[in-house]
Amino acid sequence: MIAVGLRAFEQGLPVRTEAPVVFTTPNTSEDEDExxxxxxxxxxxxxxxxxxTVLNEVSEHHERSAEH
Structure with a gap:
């Protein structure tokens, strides 16, 4: 996910932010859990x-889109 996100960002693809990822627990802070x-x-x-595979698919899709 991280590699795909970074590659998408590098290529100027839109970032999907519909649902934020929560990775803290009620008893800790973001600084402790992240x-x-x-x-x-x-x-x-x-x-x-x-x-x-996902990274390759995203890259190929972007390259095909750039050709048109």
Whole structure:
């Protein structure tokens, strides 16, 4: 997700913000939870074939759109 979001941003694609991601718990603050959550997400998606596929699809779609 992070890689796809960064690639989309680099290519000027719109960012979808319909539903914010909440990754804090009622007993902690964003400053306490955010680094751990981001490190877990990064570790989970490192080398993920799903992320690679989505990134490629987004990139290809953008390239096709730019050709027209």
């Amino acid at each position: 680094p751990l959550w981001l490190s877990k997400v990064a570790a989970a998606f490192t080398g993920s074939p799903i992320v690679r």
